Each structure stands twice: as C-alpha cells, then as structure tokens.
Amino acid sequence: MNTKNIMRQVIDEGWCVIPSVIPAGEVDDVRDSVLKTTLRTSSGYEDNDKAVKKGANSVSTFLPSDVSATKGLLAHDQSFAKYLPHPNILGTVDSILGPHVRISYTTSIINMPGNARGGWHSDWPFNQKTAGHIPSPYPDFIAHITTIWMLSPFSKENGGTLVVPRSHTFNDNPTGDNDLDPNLVHPDEINVTGNSGDVLMFDSRLWHATSANTTESPRVGLAVRYAPWWLNLDVLMPGSDERQRMVIEPQAQENEVAPISTEIFNRLPKNVKPLMRHWVRD
Template sequence: MTQVIAPDWAPMTAEEREQFDRDGYLVIRSVLDSTEIEMARDAILRFREKAVGTGTLHQLSAVTACPELAFLVDHPRAFRYIWSLLGWNIHVYHSHVDVHPRIHEKKPDWWHWHQDGGRQNRELETDPRPRMSVKLAYWLSDVSETGRGNFTILPGSHKTNWLPGPPKRDVPWPAPVGATQITANAGDLVVFDRRLWHARSDNYSPITRVGAFFGYSYRWVAGRDETAGLNLDALTPVQRQLLGHCGDGSGDHAWGHYPETTPLYGELKRNGALDGSIPALIP
C-alpha cells in the first residue's frame, strides 16, 4: 500500500531539533487524519482477532503482519523527523503493533523501564551511548487521560546510560522521579530517541489501547523484522528500502557507498532536502 498523501520534504525545524536533543522525544499532534486512523486501527484489530481473539497483542514485524500499515513507514508528517535525524541510509530495523484491552485486576509488580536496542546497551561502551535509532509511536486509540496504558517516559534520560532500579524485575519498586505518562489523542505521534528510558503503563480503563511502532536505524545495523513474503509491487521504492528491499545493491552492502542506488537519497536530492550542515544529510 502506498502513501495516503503526497510527501512533504520539509525537514524538522531547528526548534524541534533542539527540543528533541534536550528532551529525547517530541509529541506531534494530529499526524493521522480520521480515515488513516480507522484504516490502521481496523487492520491491527483484524489481525488481533485472528491471532489472539480478544486478548493482548504484541506482534513484531508490523507491515508483514498487517500489510495495510505500509503507509505508516514513510508517512510524510511523521517520516520527516526520521530522515532529518538519521539521514537517507536507513531502514526499519524493528517494528510492532500492540493491543492492550482493559485489565480488571491489578497485575503483579514488574519493572518495565528500559531503553530500546537490547545488546546495544551492553556492548556500546561510550557514555552516553550513541543514538543509533529513532522510533515513531502512532496512537490509534484515545490515551488522552492517564491510566489507559499510556506510554511513560523519563524526559531527558536519553543521555543517561543507567537508571536505578530493583535487583529483580518482579520486586516492587517506585517509578523513577520525574516519570511522565504521555497523553495523546488517536492520530497523534510520539517521536523518541531509542535511549530514552520508557515503559508501558497498565490499562485499567474501558478503552482498548492500540498503537503501531516503527524503529529506524542505519542500514548497516541488522534488522529484527521478518519481511519475507511482502508484496513488493504494492510498495513505493522508498518503502521497499525501509522494509529491507533496497535497489540492486551494486556492491553497496548497505554501507551507503553508492547513494544513487538508495531510493531515499534520490528523493531527498530531487526535493532539495540534502543539507551539508547535517552529517547524515551531506550530499
């Protein structure tokens, strides 16, 4: 499935970049319109019904599971933040769709706080560790009040390698000082640095929490998503790149040595979006 609306190749603003660098995240309102919200939510709920009935869903490889979501990987109102921060030699290395219905009884204590990236947070040795990836979180249900399974963050924590926590995840432990539940309407977007310490809160509300999440990294970082079986004919060249099927390669090995074989580079160049002052966007 191709994009719903025409691309907008305007980069993120200097003010947005400054805020992102300071806080580790941005909340962008009304990124999706009502038709897009309904289309994405219905696709996820149909998949959930087949997979788990009415239960909780955490499904990796979002577009492979729900091909109707392909338009989200390069949605122009959202994707501009990704290429502005990471440049053109990128792909979706990790994605998932989530459905969390109401919890009727308190769940056992569990320390959900983490940074994305898994072993990156053990094996990269700098302090702070490098950004490596940026994630888009599309909200497809109303989480405009707390207590609805809200995305919970510690603002500014993306440059902190270690967060004090319990000796084991099942030991009761208070939330970090400054923890904030993000409130958002359906169609809103959160853009966040993978290093930002975050957690999912429990949903005790009657509203089923639905979201789609896409993590972007450099093409030379191995992808976690399974993309075999995608209908490539239904995708644009940029979408194919983002989902791991990039051009003819020409000996590039995802290193970006041959920009002309990388569709996103071509689109940014044609639209005058390459910028020599930003390392990832140097022509």
C-alpha cells in the same frame, strides 16, 4: 510543527509528540485492521525473565504479560504502510540519523483493559536483556529511533506510554545488571497523551514503560523503529548467522522480526520500499 522543531525536542528532551500523522478520517480503519491482525497472529508478550523462544510472533521485551503484540506486523498487515514515510516522521528521522534509514521493527502493541504497569527499559539495541545490544555504559549518541503510533487516543487512564524526560542522556537503563529499579515510580515520569493519529517519537535510549490500562477498552499502538544504515539488524532476521551465534546457540532472549515476501514488498507504496527492501526474504 516542522521537522526542525521535532528534531530539537527529540535531541533535547528525548521525545516529542507529532500530531495528526494519520488523518482523523482514516485512523479508525487502521486501528481496526491492526487490532484484528494482532488478535489473529500474536501470542502475547513473553515473560521478561525467560530466555527462550515462545512463538514466531512473540516479543520478549521489558513489558507486562497482558499485552498482545505482533512483531514484523508489516508481513501480516499493510494498512499503515502508506503513512510510514510521512514527511514529519521521515524528515526528522533522516535529519537525525542521516540518509538511507531503514525500518527495523513494526510491532503492534495492544495494551489490554486491566493490564498492569510494565518495567522501565530502553529499546533495542540499548535494552541490556536482548541479544545484539550495545553494552552499558553506552556512548552518548543516537543510534536508533522509536516511534509509537497512537491508533486509539492515548490517555493517563488507558495507558499512555510512560516516559522519563531527558533519560536518553543516561548511559544505562533498568534492564541491565545494575541497581536501577525497573518498577520504581520515577519522580519525573509522565504519561504521554495524544489523539489517535498522533505519533510519539523518541530516542530509543529514553527510559519508557507500559502504563496500566484502567479503562474497559484496549489501547491500540504501533511501534515503528528506524535504524541508520550502519546499524547491523541481522540479529533480528530469522535464519541469519548472527541469530544462530547470538540468540539460538546461547539461548539468549528472543528478538525476532518476520521478513516480508517479495509479493508483499512489490505491493508497498514506492516511497516505502527504500525503508523495507533490506527485509525481503522468500
């Protein structure tokens, strides 16, 4: 699989699984580290309908409550950093979004045993519940790319991400004030499955949802999102004027991403630094 095939599939179908991004002999260490860090730092996903801040690392998206997650994970754990510029990932993202791509989010997503299915949504900036979103009906172009890194194998049973193929071309999604039902079992839905070390890449407009985990083990995932140079990320940055105006004053839904310190930044691999230099604050 090369970047041309991946790009074609992301553009046509809205999603693609990129195999073996983290080598088989290395992925277990990354999974253990991400799981440990998340259990230490997360306060869980917030109830979708609450519009108030719960904790610095809590995440308010359209997800069930029994999911442990840490946003801005790179500030706490750098075990996955060296894989971020993998040629099949960055090559594809660059071909779609153009040069000078920046990482907007690094979020662990641990789908716990017994967790229920979540609601259909598109990711920021298309999620109509989060601050700083592009209002629907939104225009038909790719403005953000989501990747979900499978740190455990993803199966139908353990909650492999649900997607609706080709829904990235719709101009709205079920997070909006519309008659789209987030809890509908969609006739075209599929569970994305793969081996640990594979990465699901999709246009952030694609309708997707957390799937129930009916197994006894946590399903460990890592969401890394990529933004073109022109997408304003300041609404995600603690202390920014955008956050003050668009999140804090109107008490809008929380959507904060922890910055990284100069010390952590200096320790990142050379080819990761261009993806993260915009997010350094001390």
